[in-house]
Amino acid sequence: MSVPDTLPRDRTGGVVAVWVAALVVALSIGIFVEPDWRGAWLSVGLGVCVILSFAVQLVHGRSQGFIVRVAASVLGAMVVMGLIGAGFALAELFAA
Structure with a gap:
């Protein structure tokens, strides 16, 4: 028997x-990483955001709509x- 959510x-x-x-x-990568490496680090940052x-x-604890919320x-x-x-990228293009 499952217990319904109270709120x-x-x-x-x-x-x-x-x-x-x-x-x-993204802001920290844009500020602290050199322009040549920003694209690579942004993809790493997106991987961190996926995880x-x-x-x-998962901490939220509800299975209904999990895939929609993650997406x-x-x-x-x-x-x-x-x-x-x-x-x-535009700022770097016009700064040069």
Whole structure:
């Protein structure tokens, strides 16, 4: 016999947390890594965000919608990191 949830948990908190982590990772890579290596490190940072999204959703403890939440986390992290990476690439292009 399963016990029903007393209060429904907020499902968007974990997704947004991964997006914020992607923002922090992308900004730190853009600031501290040399321009020649930014693309490689951004892909490593996205891999970290994928692992983080799995961990956050597993800690969340609900199986309903797990794949959708992980996909939303990873897709949002990819968009955030892509936009920030494009911004740093354009800044590097016009700074030279």
